Amino acid sequence: MNDLRFRTLGRWLEDHFGTPTYRVALDAGSTCPNRDGEKGFGGCVYCDVEGSGTGALRTGSDLAEQLELGLNRVSRRQQHAGGDHGVIAYFQSYSNTYVEAARLREVLEVVKPHLGAPVVAVSVATRPDTLPDECLDVLEALTEHVEVWLELGLEAACDDVLTKIGRLHTVDEFREAASRAALRGIGVVGHAILGLPGDGREGARRTAEVLAECGVWGVKVHHLMVLRRTILEGWWRQGDVELLEPERYVDWLTDFVERLHPEQVLHRVTGESPPEKLLAPQWEVSKNAVRSMLTRELEARGSRQGSLCEGAPAPFFTESAKA
Numbered sequence: 001m002n003d004l005r006f007r008t009l010g011r012w013l014e015d016h017f018g019t020p021t022y023r024v025a026l027d028a029g030s031t032c033p034n035r036d037g038e039k040g041f042g043g044c045v046y047c048d049v050e051g052s053g054t055g056a057l058r059t060g061s062d063l064a065e066q067l068e069l070g071l072n073r074v075s076r077r078q079q080h081a082g083g084d085h086g087v088i089a090y091f092q093s094y095s096n097t098y099v100e101a102a103r104l105r106e107v108l109e110v111v112k113p114h115l116g117a118p119v120v121a122v123s124v125a126t127r128p129d130t131l132p133d134e135c136l137d138v139l140e141a142l143t144e145h146v147e148v149w150l151e152l153g154l155e156a157a158c159d160d161v162l163t164k165i166g167r168l169h170t171v172d173e174f175r176e177a178a179s180r181a182a183l184r185g186i187g188v189v190g191h192a193i194l195g196l197p198g199d200g201r202e203g204a205r206r207t208a209e210v211l212a213e214c215g216v217w218g219v220k221v222h223h224l225m226v227l228r229r230t231i232l233e234g235w236w237r238q239g240d241v242e243l244l245e246p247e248r249y250v251d252w253l254t255d256f257v258e259r260l261h262p263e264q265v266l267h268r269v270t271g272e273s274p275p276e277k278l279l280a281p282q283w284e285v286s287k288n289a290v291r292s293m294l295t296r297e298l299e300a301r302g303s304r305q306g307s308l309c310e311g312a313p314a315p316f317f318t319e320s321a322k323a
């Protein structure tokens with residue numbers, strides 16, 4: 001834990017890899033069962049047509065090209081700062097294990113020439129209900145060469161809320177998927193959104209408790225945002241969506257962080273979206289300001305990450321999960 005009173009990814013990366021480490025987001029052209037009709041057509045209510053990702057493939061940039069561009073961008077940036085650097089290859093868009101194992105293997109081949117230097121971790125986003133054993137086999141095989149993380153959406157720990165927002169999976173499916181991945185030596189990063197319709201402050205607390213119980217290694221949390229061309233946009237225009245202001249969000253976020261396990265790593269404590277996509281809320285505060293507000297609120301409460309975590313197991317760390 002650091003002087004921020006919560007465990008940040010930045011500090012963890014520094015300790016773990018010993019070099020500045022940057023994320024390169026990739027779009028492998030996957031889809032998701034909430035969009036192709038397997039489960040639904042419209043997607044989760046807050047998700048835009050680019051599947052909560054970069055949309056790079058739609059611009060005609062194939063995967064190898066995306067990676068090359070990203071690696072060059074990071075390298076140029078790091079040349080100014082001097083010294084070595086690492087890269088996390090992040091397959092962000094859609095559900096990347098909602099494919100045949102052979103396709104996932106083919107996608108991951110793209111990073112192979114760069115493993116070790118500069119790619120020090122491969123991070124794959126997916127849904128809890130699209131994680132066949134065959135895909136886990138592929139990811140587990142990759143852990144022999146590089147650290148592998150699985151970004152898994154929980155969003156809210158309440159089946160009614162998950163139904164309302166069109167996630168179309170259950171909390172138990174999240175628990176099961178997180179456990180199956182962690183037992184393969186894969187670092188699971190659970191995602192949460194605070195302020196979802198019908199969830200409230202109690203929901204924020206419950207979601208943190210479930211993420212702690214599941215022993216996920218990392219946590220990403222942000223406030224609900226209304227993006228253009230989403231189902232949520234329609235609800236918001238009708239006045240049916242209440243959004244969080246920064247002060248209220250930080251209050252709820254503090255409740256959330258207090259209920260996580262002290263050893264879980266917070267990959268993100270607030271959200272951001274390109275200005276051309278974001279409709280609301282339009283906050284005037286930066287990501288760093290939210291982190292400072294969270295630190296101040298924890299100080300004011302005399303608490304820190306994990307202060308209200310009761311009996312949750314230590315998270316499965318990738319280094320120890322296979323031991």
Ligand code: SF4
Binds near residue numbers: 031044095
């Ligand atoms: S599961 Fe992910 S990609 Fe699919 S609709 Fe929901 S947020 Fe978008």
